[in-house]
Amino acid sequence: MSTMPAAGDEPELLERFNARITSGDQIEAGEWMPAQYRFEAQRLIQMHANSEIMGALPEREWIPRAPTLARKMALTAKVQDEVGHGMLLYRVAETLGRPREEMYAELVEGRARFHNVFHYPADTWADVAIIQVFVDGAAMQTQGALRSCSYAPYSRVLKRICYEEDFHIQLGLDVWRALAEGTPAQRAMLQDALDRWWTPIIHFFGMPDKVSPHTETMLAWRLKVKSNEELRQQFLRRFVPIIFEYGLVVPDPGLRWVDAEQRYVYTEPDWDELKRVGRNGGPKSAERLALRQSFYRQHAWVREALSRWSTAA
Amino acid sequence: MTVPAPSSTITDPTVRAAFQEWLVRIADDELAIGHRHSEWTGVGPDIESDVAMSSIAQEELGHARLFYEQLSGEESGGADRLAFGRRPEEFRNAVLLEQPNQGWEFSIVRLVLYEAYETLRLGLLAQCGQEPVAGLAATLGREERYHGLFGATWLERLARPPADARARVQAALDAAWPYALGFFETTDADGVLLRAGLLPDPAERQLDAWEAAVRPLLERCALAPPAGRPCLGGRRGIHTPALTEMHAAMTEVWASDPEARW
Amino acid sequence: MEHRGVTPRPADVPWVRTLEAPDGVWAVFLQARRRDAHVYVGDVHAPDAEMALVLAKENYARRDPCVSLWVVPARAIRATAGDAAEMFEPATDKSYRFGGSYRQQQRVYRGGYHAAPTEDDR
Numbered sequence: 001m002s003t004m005p006a007a008g009d010e011p012e013l014l015e016r017f018n019a020r021i022t023s024g025d026q027i028e029a030g031e032w033m034p035a036q037y038r039f040e041a042q043r044l045i046q047m048h049a050n051s052e053i054m055g056a057l058p059e060r061e062w063i064p065r066a067p068t069l070a071r072k073m074a075l076t077a078k079v080q081d082e083v084g085h086g087m088l089l090y091r092v093a094e095t096l097g098r099p100r101e102e103m104y105a106e107l108v109e110g111r112a113r114f115h116n117v118f119h120y121p122a123d124t125w126a127d128v129a130i131i132q133v134f135v136d137g138a139a140m141q142t143q144g145a146l147r148s149c150s151y152a153p154y155s156r157v158l159k160r161i162c163y164e165e166d167f168h169i170q171l172g173l174d175v176w177r178a179l180a181e182g183t184p185a186q187r188a189m190l191q192d193a194l195d196r197w198w199t200p201i202i203h204f205f206g207m208p209d210k211v212s213p214h215t216e217t218m219l220a221w222r223l224k225v226k227s228n229e230e231l232r233q234q235f236l237r238r239f240v241p242i243i244f245e246y247g248l249v250v251p252d253p254g255l256r257w258v259d260a261e262q263r264y265v266y267t268e269p270d271w272d273e274l275k276r277v278g279r280n281g282g283p284k285s286a287e288r289l290a291l292r293q294s295f296y297r298q299h300a301w302v303r304e305a306l307s308r309w310s311t312a313a
Numbered sequence: 314m315t316v317p318a319p320s321s322t323i324t325d326p327t328v329r330a331a332f333q334e335w336l337v338r339i340a341d342d343e344l345a346i347g348h349r350h351s352e353w354t355g356v357g358p359d360i361e362s363d364v365a366m367s368s369i370a371q372e373e374l375g376h377a378r379l380f381y382e383q384l385s386g387e388e389s390g391g392a393d394r395l396a397f398g399r400r401p402e403e404f405r406n407a408v409l410l411e412q413p414n415q416g417w418e419f420s421i422v423r424l425v426l427y428e429a430y431e432t433l434r435l436g437l438l439a440q441c442g443q444e445p446v447a448g449l450a451a452t453l454g455r456e457e458r459y460h461g462l463f464g465a466t467w468l469e470r471l472a473r474p475p476a477d478a479r480a481r482v483q484a485a486l487d488a489a490w491p492y493a494l495g496f497f498e499t500t501d502a503d504g505v506l507l508r509a510g511l512l513p514d515p516a517e518r519q520l521d522a523w524e525a526a527v528r529p530l531l532e533r534c535a536l537a538p539p540a541g542r543p544c545l546g547g548r549r550g551i552h553t554p555a556l557t558e559m560h561a562a563m564t565e566v567w568a569s570d571p572e573a574r575w
Numbered sequence: 576m577e578h579r580g581v582t583p584r585p586a587d588v589p590w591v592r593t594l595e596a597p598d599g600v601w602a603v604f605l606q607a608r609r610r611d612a613h614v615y616v617g618d619v620h621a622p623d624a625e626m627a628l629v630l631a632k633e634n635y636a637r638r639d640p641c642v643s644l645w646v647v648p649a650r651a652i653r654a655t656a657g658d659a660a661e662m663f664e665p666a667t668d669k670s671y672r673f674g675g676s677y678r679q680q681q682r683v684y685r686g687g688y689h690a691a692p693t694e695d696d697r
Contacts, residue, residue: 030595031657056355063351064559067566067575068393069378073371078352082368084634087360091600091618100620125566125575175575183573278678291356297621299358303418303469305478306359309470310599361619365633459632466629470622 003064010034010055021222021280026152029095040223042096049089050107050114056082057288059131067125074171081164088160090151108177108296110280110289115139117200119282126179126186126193132172134197135238138204140165173242180246188282191248198251202266203274205232236264320564321502322443328509331502332443334405335512338379338548339434341406344396346427347373348559349414350375358417365463369424372456377398379453383446397567401552401560406549410491411556419485420472425464426493432457433519441511472534479535486531486540496523590659596649602629604637606643613645621646 013032020027027033033041034294060079090100106112117135122128140162147158179190206228216226226235228235236255244251246260254267276282321518323329352368357363378392385391410427414420435457438450497516506512514522524538531538548551567575596602599620604613621627627646636644660677 028657030654048545053355053360057603060355063347063354064562065565067397069381069396071575072351073378074350075372075375076354076367076371078639079354080364080371083355083367084362087619087634088617090360090369091620094597094600095595178574181574185571186573187571251648271403295356299336299417301478303480305471305624308475309473358618361634363622363631364637365630368637369632436609463629466626 018220021150025081026150026155028152031098036217037221038096039216040221041154042093042098044223045089045093045096045151045154046098046103047113047115049086049093049103050112051118052082052086053104053107054114054118054288054292055135056086056121056233057291058284059128060163061122062125062128065125071175076130076159076284078168078171081168083163085161088157092151092157094154105296108289108292113280116203116277116282119277119288120197120200121282121284121286123196124187124189127197127204129175129179129190129194130197132168133176134194134201134239135204136165136168136300137200138235140169141235141238142205143224143233148222148225155200166307176217176242176246179184181249187248193199194243194248195251199269199273199279201235202232202252203268203277205229207274208273233263236266240264323509326350327505328511329502331505332441332511334500334502336380336384336446338405338407338474339438340377340384340408341404342394342427342431343373343377344404345410345556345559346405346423347371347375347377348563349410349412350424351396351422352414353417353420362384363466366420367445369460369463370462372563376453376456380446383449391536393567394571395444398571399566400558402550404552404560405460405550406547406552406556407492407495407498408553409489409495411552411559412492412549413509413555413558415488416481416485418482419489421464421467421528422482422485422489422494424460424467425530426489426527427496428457428461430496430523432461433522433526437512437514437519440513443511452505468530468534472536483536486536491541491544492519492537493575495545495547498548500548538557559571590656590662592654594649594652594655596652600649601631601646602652603627603631604645604647605631605635605639605641606645607640609642613643616634617662618648620663634692 014034017032017034017037026038056079059075059082063079064071066075078107079150090103093103103112103197107114108297117131117138122131141160143162145163147155147162149155149158157229176190204279215224240255252267255264257263258265258268277285280286323332348371348374352367353363354367354370357366377396380435381395385395386392396468409423412423413417432454435450435454439447441447448492454521468482472479497520499516503512503516596618599622600618601621601624602618605616606613616639618628619627619634621630624646628644631644631646632641635641659694
């Protein structure tokens, strides 16, 4: 890179870089950045991209089985959006130095991470409603906060993603409402799905942050904007009322609002489960990675054909 | 919006039944291909093509819904009842369209063959004089044009380079072509429509027009249609296990309670 | 305006850069309606221009109105370097480019426009 500074320039560049971020400025692609910032930003964005691509898998199982033509089209469009988000996010991660093909191959080979929620099964049609309202709702909290992150390309893409996720939640609420106001069997299916998804959703935000140098750096560099617990509480404030409004039961009997503290208390989930799942040890991790690998191999000749075409062109 | 049933101005019951049969073929074709295309969502060969194919799937499903709505008239939920409530043997789609996605090359070949057929068919429908379907047919052609572009662009890139890639595409064409001839399978309805002036061309002429439309692209790709007999049955409700499997999946949730609101 | 010391820039520090995009990345420009300018909306990966256009339609114009698309290999784009932004900031009074200070003249000029239209104006 022609503007790579000489080693002696780094402390001054780092100081200027930190000052820019502290003043609320954003960093553009191609600008100088410390190696650690590049590493952290790239890893964060890549994991987000991976999650969109893997997140398509549980929901796409229901496209063939969607119970009306309208639901079929809407669900196809929703999953399409997730794939499109993956496309946008890989491009952002790519600006930090890794080719898309390399990141994608790493994901498919099981060497990369994606969010915990996408390691769980989508057993019934009602799971689609839960995913679209609560899982997307959870993701919205993080994505919304990161719109003010310091890496400008990520911030811009997140604005577009949040705009589209808004539709997804509205869509999800329509499916939710049809089931919640439907037959006893439909209500039971919805409650059952909610019960099964609750813990993974609470896990999604991560453990309450320890005070650690890593967390401090991420916050200082605005690659993290709100704490895990802040985001989880934000989610609970916005989404628990929906459960009550439709007369369904919050799966955690220990969840309650504490007025004095202005927050929800909840039963501490098993954090070991989150760690296991994060290492691709969730109930559906192996199966979904295998599906990705199978298609990746099946399409190898297509990629080869296209690359020969573009060299000849 | 209350829309009159398309055949309401046809007084002869035989002609009306024949016209509805034609519309059922169109709706069932679009539903079958829309369903198969939609199965690529999330697992396409590259992210951008995954997204584009998914749009094509949604549009075909949208077309199916339009035609089912035309057939069911003002009845609310009628389109879904037609799509989900009939038995496999009541479907009139061409068998090619119910077949599973046997690889990206098969889906692209199928898309190319079907889009050429659909474009010509919509052209015929646009001339039938029955509103509102004639008007609808003219509008839908806009979306089909993009589908054709997508298919042709992909086919050229799959079939051109070295021999092994083209061989796969040729194999897909060999498998698909005899079933594509099933687009033109006729029943008594075709004769009725011809005599009533609702169809301008008999099936043989439609087949010729279709072949003339696809040959230039196939030649550009150094692909050749196979010889051999057409594989028929779809227009008469004789389908393959692929439709049974597709139908079972498609109706699984709906059938658990057809009276429920989903 | 913040006072910065004037450090002479070494002559060989480039102010023009590439976007350092990999091969196969195409920048997409979308024209929403006739008469609008084409606006940059993002990138696609594609083996060539034709495929890039085909893919851009569904990847960037699913929801937004669009009448035309351009694609350009991202590698072909030349850009100003980040610190060139400094050059774009006005350092001295440029009000001679704007009519703002000529209040009385503005009133006269605009007054003429609001008078009854003549044949010339139609």
